[in-house]
Amino acid sequence: MxxxxxxxxxxDCTGLTCPMPLLKTKKMIKTMESGxxxxxxxxxxxxxxxxxxxxxxxxxxxxxxxxxxxxxxFYLKIK
Amino acid sequence: MKIFKEIIANWYSxxxxxxxxxxxxxxxxxxxxxxxxxxxxxxxxxxxxxxLGDTFFYMIGIYANKPNSPFFSTSSILTIGLxxxxxxxxxxxxxxxxxxxxxxxxxxxIIGGSIMGTGAAMAKGCNIGGFYVAMSxxxxxxxxMMVGLFVGAxxxxxxxxxxxxHYPSSHIQKSRKKNKTRFLKIQPYLGTIVLILAFITMIIYxxxxxxxxxxxxxxxxxxxxxxxxxxxxxxxxFRDPFMSGEADMIRTVSxxxxxxxxxxxxxxxxxxxxxxxxxxxxxxIGGFIGGIVFGFGMVISGGCGSxxxxxxxxxxxxxxxxxxFFALTTSLVNKIIKAxxxxxxxxxxxxxxxxxxxxxxxxxxxxxxxxxxxxxFTWNERTEKFTIDI
Numbered sequence: 001m002x003x004x005x006x007x008x009x010x011x012d013c014t015g016l017t018c019p020m021p022l023l024k025t026k027k028m029i030k031t032m033e034s035g036x037x038x039x040x041x042x043x044x045x046x047x048x049x050x051x052x053x054x055x056x057x058x059x060x061x062x063x064x065x066x067x068x069x070x071x072x073x074f075y076l077k078i079k
Numbered sequence: 080m081k082i083f084k085e086i087i088a089n090w091y092s093x094x095x096x097x098x099x100x101x102x103x104x105x106x107x108x109x110x111x112x113x114x115x116x117x118x119x120x121x122x123x124x125x126x127x128x129x130x131l132g133d134t135f136f137y138m139i140g141i142y143a144n145k146p147n148s149p150f151f152s153t154s155s156i157l158t159i160g161l162x163x164x165x166x167x168x169x170x171x172x173x174x175x176x177x178x179x180x181x182x183x184x185x186x187x188x189i190i191g192g193s194i195m196g197t198g199a200a201m202a203k204g205c206n207i208g209g210f211y212v213a214m215s216x217x218x219x220x221x222x223x224m225m226v227g228l229f230v231g232a233x234x235x236x237x238x239x240x241x242x243x244x245h246y247p248s249s250h251i252q253k254s255r256k257k258n259k260t261r262f263l264k265i266q267p268y269l270g271t272i273v274l275i276l277a278f279i280t281m282i283i284y285x286x287x288x289x290x291x292x293x294x295x296x297x298x299x300x301x302x303x304x305x306x307x308x309x310x311x312x313x314x315x316x317f318r319d320p321f322m323s324g325e326a327d328m329i330r331t332v333s334x335x336x337x338x339x340x341x342x343x344x345x346x347x348x349x350x351x352x353x354x355x356x357x358x359x360x361x362x363x364i365g366g367f368i369g370g371i372v373f374g375f376g377m378v379i380s381g382g383c384g385s386x387x388x389x390x391x392x393x394x395x396x397x398x399x400x401x402x403x404f405f406a407l408t409t410s411l412v413n414k415i416i417k418a419x420x421x422x423x424x425x426x427x428x429x430x431x432x433x434x435x436x437x438x439x440x441x442x443x444x445x446x447x448x449x450x451x452x453x454x455x456f457t458w459n460e461r462t463e464k465f466t467i468d469i
Binding site for chain 2: 012013014015016017018019020022023024026027030041043044045046048049053054057069070
């Protein structure tokens with residue numbers, strides 16, 4: 001499913017550790033409009049918990065994640 | 080035979096591929112904290128790092144007196160065990176990779192580690208020895224550190240937001256030359272070897288009449304595995320209420336602490352263990368100010384005493400630097416504080432709550448306080464009154 005997602009913006013957090021990917025995500029969302037899709041790339045295994053939990057709490061729709069070697073791509077649809 | 084293979088593969092994946100829930104981990108940490116005290120002494124992390132720092136400074140000729148050998152000090156054995164266990168666990172779950180970080184982040188690791196080292200020296204322990212265990216031991220200094228840690232984490236979050244506005248750190252470019260899949264595949268075997276080596280070390284200690292030290296190594300390893308598999312992060316206890324509003328870590332650590340407090344009370348009240356163990360000499364300046372300093376440092380570096388170690392064991396370069404600088408500064412600042420009787424006295428007194436309140440009321444007070452904290456931060460989870468917006 002996540003193969004077909006076309007993100008409007010991409011946030012590369014490679015090499016950053018908790019809590020930086022989450023804080024950068026929050027900041028990026030502020031600049032986006034409702035319905036747009038944000039792609040977040042993270043190398044921190046902690047993001048696998050943090051980003052879906054954040055989505056659940058904040059109301060943005062978590063539409064998928066995919067693993068590519070040691071990076072994970074996450075997709076959020078802005079509410 | 081095929082069915083057995085399937086069952087074992089399924090169990091392995093449940094233990095090493097699926098993250099453990101932090102609730103389970105919190106209960107396990109509470110129980111292990113009591114068991115390790117019953118075995119020999121309470122858990123600690125910063126003391127071990129200090130021993131390793133002392134050894135380093137002695138070896139390069141800065142300290143004149145020979146410190147305890149890290150292989151025979153109960154503190155450093157626990158800390159080495161924590162690293163050992165997390166390293167084995169990272170390998171078993173195919174998560175060990177040297178994870179590079181942008182230069183700014185490395186610098187934050189070094190600064191954060193040094194700040195934590197300073198705070199831990201003031202509070203007579205990191206968030207484990209100075210807060211978690213000190214609180215379990217019903218030390219008023221532990222409560223002071225908790226308050227300080229909240230304040231420090233709040234300042235730290237404010238700083239991180241400011242940094243994001245003005246100096247946002249960039250990501251690093253990944254080099255994609257090497258094929259790492261083969262290394263990932265053999266990791267579970269390497270992890271098994273690392274764990275077997277731990278048992279062999281335990282046997283060697285035991286045969287030389289150091290069974291207690293060998294046991295402490297295994298307890299350290301248990302903490303390392305529990306923390307790594309659940310990605311247990313004490314920083315979140317202090318930081319999340321202000322950052323994201325989440326309170327699950329507040330509830331988890333509160334329950335974990337209740338188990339540990341009750342266990343410690345049983346061991347001390349019955350006279351099985353000395354009452355003053357881990358009643359830290361940190362009421363109130365050392366605990367409170369040290370807590371603020373430590374809390375700020377742990378938010379900057381993204382890992383507390385124990386969290387930095389298990390993340391370093393997973394290969395995060397930032398946290399590897401953080402742990403090294405933590406060990407060096409905590410050793411130095413400890414020396415400075417110990418060298419001056421006035422400064423040492425300024426850090427505070429040992430206050431054992433049951434001396435003033437009796438065991439019963441101390442238990443009611445501490446457990447009541449944890450319930451209150453959970454309640455207030457769960458309320459904040461819904462209302463976000465304390466949460467700072469970015």
